[in-house]
Amino acid sequence: FSSTTPIKATLFPGDGIGPEIAESVKQVFTAADVNMDWDEQFVGTEVDPRTNSFLTWENLESVRKNKVGLKGPMATPIGKGHRSLNLTLRKELNLYANVRPCYSLPGYKTRYDDVDLITIRENTEGEYSGLEHQVVKGVVESLKIITRKASMRVAEYAFLYAKTHGRKKVSAIHKANIMQKTDGLFLQCCDEVAKKYPEIYYEKVVIDNCCMMLVKNPALFDVLVMPNLYGDIISDLCAGLVGGLGLTPSMNIGEDGIALAEAVHGSAPDIAGKNLANPTALLLSGVMMLRHLKLNKQAEQIHSAIINTIAEGKYRTADLGGTSTTTDFTKAICDHL
Amino acid sequence: FSSTTPIKATLFPGDGIGPEIAESVKQVFTAADVNMDWDEQFVGTEVDPRTNSFLTWENLESVRKNKVGLKGPMATPIGKGHRSLNLTLRKELNLYANVRPCYSLPGYKTRYDDVDLITIRENTEGEYSGLEHQVVKGVVESLKIITRKASMRVAEYAFLYAKTHGRKKVSAIHKANIMQKTDGLFLQCCDEVAKKYPEIYYEKVVIDNCCMMLVKNPALFDVLVMPNLYGDIISDLCAGLVGGLGLTPSMNIGEDGIALAEAVHGSAPDIAGKNLANPTALLLSGVMMLRHLKLNKQAEQIHSAIINTIAEGKYRTADLGGTSTTTDFTKAICDHL
Ligand SMILES: CC(C)[C@H](C(=O)O)[C@@H](O)C(=O)O
Numbered sequence: 001f002s003s004t005t006p007i008k009a010t011l012f013p014g015d016g017i018g019p020e021i022a023e024s025v026k027q028v029f030t031a032a033d034v035n036m037d038w039d040e041q042f043v044g045t046e047v048d049p050r051t052n053s054f055l056t057w058e059n060l061e062s063v064r065k066n067k068v069g070l071k072g073p074m075a076t077p078i079g080k081g082h083r084s085l086n087l088t089l090r091k092e093l094n095l096y097a098n099v100r101p102c103y104s105l106p107g108y109k110t111r112y113d114d115v116d117l118i119t120i121r122e123n124t125e126g127e128y129s130g131l132e133h134q135v136v137k138g139v140v141e142s143l144k145i146i147t148r149k150a151s152m153r154v155a156e157y158a159f160l161y162a163k164t165h166g167r168k169k170v171s172a173i174h175k176a177n178i179m180q181k182t183d184g185l186f187l188q189c190c191d192e193v194a195k196k197y198p199e200i201y202y203e204k205v206v207i208d209n210c211c212m213m214l215v216k217n218p219a220l221f222d223v224l225v226m227p228n229l230y231g232d233i234i235s236d237l238c239a240g241l242v243g244g245l246g247l248t249p250s251m252n253i254g255e256d257g258i259a260l261a262e263a264v265h266g267s268a269p270d271i272a273g274k275n276l277a278n279p280t281a282l283l284l285s286g287v288m289m290l291r292h293l294k295l296n297k298q299a300e301q302i303h304s305a306i307i308n309t310i311a312e313g314k315y316r317t318a319d320l321g322g323t324s325t326t327t328d329f330t331k332a333i334c335d336h337l
Numbered sequence: 338f339s340s341t342t343p344i345k346a347t348l349f350p351g352d353g354i355g356p357e358i359a360e361s362v363k364q365v366f367t368a369a370d371v372n373m374d375w376d377e378q379f380v381g382t383e384v385d386p387r388t389n390s391f392l393t394w395e396n397l398e399s400v401r402k403n404k405v406g407l408k409g410p411m412a413t414p415i416g417k418g419h420r421s422l423n424l425t426l427r428k429e430l431n432l433y434a435n436v437r438p439c440y441s442l443p444g445y446k447t448r449y450d451d452v453d454l455i456t457i458r459e460n461t462e463g464e465y466s467g468l469e470h471q472v473v474k475g476v477v478e479s480l481k482i483i484t485r486k487a488s489m490r491v492a493e494y495a496f497l498y499a500k501t502h503g504r505k506k507v508s509a510i511h512k513a514n515i516m517q518k519t520d521g522l523f524l525q526c527c528d529e530v531a532k533k534y535p536e537i538y539y540e541k542v543v544i545d546n547c548c549m550m551l552v553k554n555p556a557l558f559d560v561l562v563m564p565n566l567y568g569d570i571i572s573d574l575c576a577g578l579v580g581g582l583g584l585t586p587s588m589n590i591g592e593d594g595i596a597l598a599e600a601v602h603g604s605a606p607d608i609a610g611k612n613l614a615n616p617t618a619l620l621l622s623g624v625m626m627l628r629h630l631k632l633n634k635q636a637e638q639i640h641s642a643i644i645n646t647i648a649e650g651k652y653r654t655a656d657l658g659g660t661s662t663t664t665d666f667t668k669a670i671c672d673h674l
């Protein structure tokens with residue numbers, strides 16, 4: 001099998017370990033006969049006035065045109081007067097839902113077995129508004145913004161995801177007992193959407209209780225949908241249950257059909273260029289991208305190859321207690337294909 | 338041994354299971370020869386205009402006068418135009434630091450061994466300002482307020498706590514990469530206080546990463562200090578590591594030397610009045626109160642009696658997988674004294 005017309009997709013290798021793990025994805029995709037035409041994009045070295053960020057206009061246009069992409073870690077260069085690369089991508093491309101599946105990898109033991117969670121995070125507003133100011137000296141405030149528009153679209157996405165993926169339950173995570181208006185509006189939108197999905201069990205869970213229950217018994221949850229900051233926190237917590245961000249994929253869903261898969265771990269500058277990085281999160285994100293493109297057969301083949309390589313345990317990178325290099329681990333996956 | 342002058346302290350039995358677990362504390366304290374003169378306080382049945390809450394002026398005055406108290410769970414009656422009981426207490430009494438120790442109970446197995454964490458939560462401001470409004474239809478905002486005053490006093494408290502309790506490390510938890518001004522001010526205050534404690538290792542940890550590391554390896558942390566909402570979330574997460582809020586004590590520290598120990602679990606109306614409740618969290622909170630009063634000998638005796646009763650496993654309430662009633666469990670503790 002080989003798809004005849006190549007699939008055009010944007011690739012941001014990112015920095016730090018980004019180029020090495022992106023190389024791993026390219027090799028594995030090739031070994032699986034996925035005919036990709038990667039449109040590689042590199043962040044600029046100067047602030048682009050059109051984006052007020054090191055992201056260039058061309059970077060954004062590439063994703064807008066291809067509608068699909070894969071992104072490695074990007075550390076925002078230190079300095080003032082420009083925006084975080086990740087946030088700029090999310091806002092400029094309207095990446096309104098961030099989907100992060102967290103599932104136990106067979107053969108890689110943590111304290112938790114059979115974790116199978118999907119966190120769906122509102123990705124554009126909430127505590128990430130960037131609106132902050134000093135009221136008087138020693139008193140600062142920041143604004144959390146919740147809109148009906150953004151809450152509805154992420155709630156719609158979450159329920160549709162649950163339905164199309166055979167999930168049974170959606171939990172809306174909130175702190176509406178304290179933030180009655182903001183989180184209250186978010187919940188109202190979830191309530192409204194839930195009514196259209198009577199076959200999906202719907203519940204509301206206060207964030208503190210959710211975190212306690214997640215560490216006690218993650219099997220209580222299935223799909224979780226929530227405002228931006230809670231999603232940031234809970235998706236990392238869930239990743240921790242199965243081994244950390246090095247093992248968990250993510251995909252950002254934007255308007256106009258855009259989908260940008262992303263490894264959300266850091267760029268690990270300390271091990272960059274040393275052939276030590278674990279490419280699993282970016283590989284699994286690549287699998288999410290393939291599923292989005294409906295290349296299900298190749299997606300499942302690659303997924304199995306990654307899972308089996310880790311499960312066998314012969315080739316594992318240092319973060320998983322092994323001694324393999326990135327290239328050895330990648331080769332082992334390719335050999336499984 | 339028996340202290341001759343009785344110690345006056347406010348007791349809020351609270352509602353739901355509150356009265357039963359408060360009764361357990363009274364019995365255990367008596368068995369340990371702690372000579373208490375409990376000033377029992379009950380929340381009103383109507384809103385007190387002087388507090389704009391079901392908490393009465395007398396309730397607050399009792400704590401102000403006694404300087405020390407113990408509080409069971411209080412569910413805020415539903416309705417409009419009055420404030421949450423818990424929040425009113427925190428704000429009116431200026432209970433600026435909420436200390437929640439989470440440690441593994443010997444003999445009660447969870448996925449984690451040897452957890453020993455102290456979360457110290459700013460308790461008066463941040464996301465709990467209550468300032469929210471609708472900007473236009475479908476757009477609401479809430480204000481997070483961080484002040485130098487509140488941040489300094491909780492940071493001072495955290496480092497002093499670490500020093501006086503032989504702790505080695507304080508981690509300040511934040512999301513200053515996104516909320517640069519608000520969480521930035523909180524961190525600045527922690528930095529400033531940290532300088533006065535060169536013997537204590539000080540670090541800053543982003544909240545999402547903190548949650549991931551807590552579930553992967555809680556031994557990385559010792560004392561954690563943070564703004565209000567992060568404290569709410571992380572203290573529940575930490576409680577989850579050792580079994581839940583039914584097993585973890587807390588104490589609120591106020592200005593003018595006020596200390597109000599508190600079980601932070603819910604009032605469990607479903608099992609109220611059935612002699613099924615686990616009084617451990619309130620008992621351990623009582624122990625914190627005794628330590629605060631420098632009644633260390635009795636505090637340690639009671640603490641050992643609770644721990645040993647749970648460790649032996651013969652008398653455990655239903656939430657811990659046993660079949661004991663509240664009174665049986667309480668009697669078992671008294672028998673250990
Ligand atoms: C790097 C940071 C701004 C980002 C966030 O807070 O969203 C990260 O934690 C993530 O989850 O993608």
Ligand SMILES: CC(C)[C@H](C(=O)O)[C@@H](O)C(=O)O
Nearest residue numbers: 177178208421423424569601
């Ligand atoms: C009941 C609720 C308002 C409270 C809070 O959010 O602080 C509770 O979760 C707590 O931690 O004491």
